[in-house]
Amino acid sequence: MVxxxxxxxxxxxxxxxxxxxxQRDAEHTADSRDAADTLAGRLTAGAGVQHGQHRVKVLFTxx
Numbered sequence: 430m431v432x433x434x435x436x437x438x439x440x441x442x443x444x445x446x447x448x449x450x451x452q453r454d455a456e457h458t459a460d461s462r463d464a465a466d467t468l469a470g471r472l473t474a475g476a477g478v479q480h481g482q483h484r485v486k487v488l489f490t491x492x
């Protein structure tokens with residue numbers, strides 16, 4: 430998934446992805462972990478990720 434980077438909580442709380450997940454801009458699926466890693470590698474080459482505006486996350490959903 431590609432999500433927007435949210436600033437850290439100024440009160441020292443960090444980022445709580447369970448209660449306040451970052452806004453998702455794109456979601457992709459892959460059939461294997463290798464395919465997911467390859468896709469993530471390609472997504473990190475994007476300008477938004479390179480400039481720190483977006484983040485790429487690989488999540489295992491158990492399916």
